[in-house]
Amino acid sequence: MTDISFTDLGLSPAVLQAVKQAGYETPSPIQAKAIPILLRGENLLGTAQTGTGKTAAFALPLLSRLHFSSAAPALLILTPTRELAIQVAETITRYAAHLPKVSVVPVYGGQDIGIQLRALKRKATVIVATPGRLIDHLERNSIDLSEIQAIVLDEADEMLDMGFMEDVEKILSSIPETAQRALFSATMPVSVKKIIERYLGRYSEACIESKTSTVEKVRQRYLTVRSEHKLEALTRVLEGEEFDGMLIFVRTKQATAELSEKLEARGFNTAPLSGDLAQALRERTINRLKDGKIDIVIATDVAARGLDVNRITHVVNYDIPYDTESYVHRIGRTGRAGRDGNAILFITPRERKLLKMIEKATRQSIEQMEMPSGEQISERRILAFEKNIADTIENNPLEEFRSVVENLSEKLSLPVLEIAAAVTYLAQKGQPLFPEMETIETLTESKSSKSKNEKASFDGDFKEKKRIRKERKDGLDGVEEGFERYYLAVGRKHHVSPRDIVGAIAGEADIPSAEIGRIKLFDAFSTVELPEGMPKDIFKTLKKMFIRNNPSGFRLMTDEPPPASSRREKPFRAKSTHEKPFKERSGNKPPRRTRRFGRH
Ligand code: AMP
Numbered sequence: 001m002t003d004i005s006f007t008d009l010g011l012s013p014a015v016l017q018a019v020k021q022a023g024y025e026t027p028s029p030i031q032a033k034a035i036p037i038l039l040r041g042e043n044l045l046g047t048a049q050t051g052t053g054k055t056a057a058f059a060l061p062l063l064s065r066l067h068f069s070s071a072a073p074a075l076l077i078l079t080p081t082r083e084l085a086i087q088v089a090e091t092i093t094r095y096a097a098h099l100p101k102v103s104v105v106p107v108y109g110g111q112d113i114g115i116q117l118r119a120l121k122r123k124a125t126v127i128v129a130t131p132g133r134l135i136d137h138l139e140r141n142s143i144d145l146s147e148i149q150a151i152v153l154d155e156a157d158e159m160l161d162m163g164f165m166e167d168v169e170k171i172l173s174s175i176p177e178t179a180q181r182a183l184f185s186a187t188m189p190v191s192v193k194k195i196i197e198r199y200l201g202r203y204s205e206a207c208i209e210s211k212t213s214t215v216e217k218v219r220q221r222y223l224t225v226r227s228e229h230k231l232e233a234l235t236r237v238l239e240g241e242e243f244d245g246m247l248i249f250v251r252t253k254q255a256t257a258e259l260s261e262k263l264e265a266r267g268f269n270t271a272p273l274s275g276d277l278a279q280a281l282r283e284r285t286i287n288r289l290k291d292g293k294i295d296i297v298i299a300t301d302v303a304a305r306g307l308d309v310n311r312i313t314h315v316v317n318y319d320i321p322y323d324t325e326s327y328v329h330r331i332g333r334t335g336r337a338g339r340d341g342n343a344i345l346f347i348t349p350r351e352r353k354l355l356k357m358i359e360k361a362t363r364q365s366i367e368q369m370e371m372p373s374g375e376q377i378s379e380r381r382i383l384a385f386e387k388n389i390a391d392t393i394e395n396n397p398l399e400e401f402r403s404v405v406e407n408l409s410e411k412l413s414l415p416v417l418e419i420a421a422a423v424t425y426l427a428q429k430g431q432p433l434f435p436e437m438e439t440i441e442t443l444t445e446s447k448s449s450k451s452k453n454e455k456a457s458f459d460g461d462f463k464e465k466k467r468i469r470k471e472r473k474d475g476l477d478g479v480e481e482g483f484e485r486y487y488l489a490v491g492r493k494h495h496v497s498p499r500d501i502v503g504a505i506a507g508e509a510d511i512p513s514a515e516i517g518r519i520k521l522f523d524a525f526s527t528v529e530l531p532e533g534m535p536k537d538i539f540k541t542l543k544k545m546f547i548r549n550n551p552s553g554f555r556l557m558t559d560e561p562p563p564a565s566s567r568r569e570k571p572f573r574a575k576s577t578h579e580k581p582f583k584e585r586s587g588n589k590p591p592r593r594t595r596r597f598g599r600h
Helices: 013-022 029-041 054-065 082-095 111-121 129-141 156-161 165-174 190-200 225-238 253-264 279-291 324-331 350-362 374-395 400-410 417-428 454-456 460-471 498-509 535-542
Strands: 043-047 076-080 105-106 126-129 150-153 181-183 203-207 217-225 243-248 269-273 296-299 310-315 342-346 483-488 517-523 526-531 569-573
Touching: 013 054, 013 082, 013 203, 029 054, 029 105, 029 203, 043 190, 043 310, 054 076, 054 082, 054 129, 054 181, 054 535, 076 129, 076 165, 076 310, 082 105, 105 111, 105 129, 111 129, 126 129, 150 165, 150 279, 156 181, 156 190, 165 190, 181 190, 181 310, 203 417, 225 253, 225 342, 225 374, 253 269, 253 350, 269 279, 279 296, 310 324, 324 342, 324 350, 400 417, 498 517, 498 526, 498 535
Parallel strands: 043 181, 043 203, 076 126, 076 150, 105 126, 150 181, 217 342, 243 296, 243 310, 269 296, 310 342
Antiparallel strands: 483 526, 517 526, 517 569
């Protein structure tokens, strides 16, 4: 959190309007530092990681400054993974909502190149690309970098760590010398330093220092949870934790109102607190929290500045803060007046590095938290129910109700206990005392304690890295997890293409194309990866099939290496379904690629 406002930074009115719509109150520290540098047209070295607001740190000034008058790309952003490419492209599209000449195209490996070629032909003034795929396009002349005015290397350390050094250098040497350059990296390994030395020229730096400070009276915990499960996880935390007052931090003004509404709908008494509200209303909300009229307030950093309410026992960082200073400030809202406090931090898998940064700066390790279980929640609901009943008995005249129960007991010839059980059953229907809870995947941090599944899904980036590394190695080593590799006695010299292979397998065995993994074409043969555990009848069918009038020679491959002459072939991944020439199972959703045979 900074004292500077977005309007002070000199961004263009169209970009400012988009920032306003995004609900950002103040620039994050990296934004406050990087935006002026990039607006001045200087090169930039940014030390920041995901979660610090770095996308806006480079996108907002570059969108404000560059000229998008030509149809050729003016801005190029390189990212290490396709997920990040997609995310950055989406974010920039939002920031460019009021810049009609800006058209953002993501270009990444794993997507059918035809789709990208069509998008590039339409118009592409901003390209967000993974290096390998960009090189493919440069080789095909489908992207012209001659009018690039600025290039950004996002997550440079990750990118170089993934073996993209050569590609990155090639790209950097094909853009105009005059282009402005920005490089963001969380760490500074030798590979990144080399790129800086060779290609960044004169540059200014923007980094976020992590001031060390301690917050001893607060018990700090974190929960790793995917973004889509955050709300459900928060609901469980609210039910599973014993708290008096709670402050929940989110990043935007809109989010305060939205989350407040969602929690209200789930039966919690909450109020939003953001800079959007008039001072009087803000004060009223804080007073209601002080008096116990509400227990939960959802706030932005700005609105909660200096908030001093003794009954706040919990601070929940629903959205992670951008820097350690904000974190320390946020959690300092609890544990006041000599009491103990609790801080719970939600982190998504991509934000793990921020957790480490916070731990380092606060010199405290943050404990991993278990998601409250169904039983714990059941116990707490029963306790609350019992208290409610006891209070009702103490505070209400129940004479008439007692006689209703007595009469019913007589009428039904049932003991009062049975009647009470039925009344309890009816009373708990809205909020079951024995809830059946869906399992929310919480992701553990320590690799050693991870189960196989958790490991696979722990971080999309990790998977992507593995995939890229695998694909970049020539040869046949490394079959995708959950798949087995099969041999086909047909290759290029039989004029067979990956399409023919997909068509034949999908057509003969009725295997959905989405389940057909990597195909590699060699001169005399090819290989295809299919889900593990193929049933015998499918195997027999595929053994008998013909591909372009040649017997398939289909068999499971042993681990023998391919002939040395064919080791330099490029893998091909059959991915999109709409371009396949074979029949699809109508009405079926494409099954997940990692499913095994026989499970669907
Ligand atoms: P990034 O580090 O670029 O991945 O951004 C992390 C998240 O912070 C994204 O969800 C952004 O939309 C959000 N964000 C970026 N800048 C701001 C800001 N100044 N105020 C509030 N949220 C922001």
